[in-house]
Amino acid sequence: MNAGFVVRKTASGDDALAIIASDPRIEVLVTDFAMPGLNGAELIAQATQIRPDLKTLVITGYPNAGGLNAAPSQTAVLAKPFRRAALINMVRSLFDASEAKTMAPVAME
Numbered sequence: 001m002n003a004g005f006v007v008r009k010t011a012s013g014d015d016a017l018a019i020i021a022s023d024p025r026i027e028v029l030v031t032d033f034a035m036p037g038l039n040g041a042e043l044i045a046q047a048t049q050i051r052p053d054l055k056t057l058v059i060t061g062y063p064n065a066g067g068l069n070a071a072p073s074q075t076a077v078l079a080k081p082f083r084r085a086a087l088i089n090m091v092r093s094l095f096d097a098s099e100a101k102t103m104a105p106v107a108m109e
Contacts, residue, residue, distance in 0.1 A: 029056045031044065
């Protein structure tokens with residue numbers, strides 16, 4: 001949020017899917033890979049079925065995990081540990097300059 005993004009946090013993958021389905025302003029999904037319930041790759045796969053144009057970023061401490069194969073090939077991956085600036089740069093890279101003012105990523109905690 002301090003980097004200028006509008007962030008919607010959710011407690012679960014199911015909650016994130018509901019928000020993505022109901023809010024067309026959301027352009028980026030940022031999620032962790034290892035989560036209870038849906039893992040990040042599964043969440044991204046389902047979210048991009050709802051919204052094929054959704055840009056996606058999975059954060060993981062397991063960049064070689066087999067489950068990452070379930071994510072669409074255009075999904076960006078950010079390996080832990082990382083610096084805040086790396087996350088901000090990665091999210092910004094998912095937008096072109098003309099879209100930068102309307103960013104509304106969803107962040108999973």
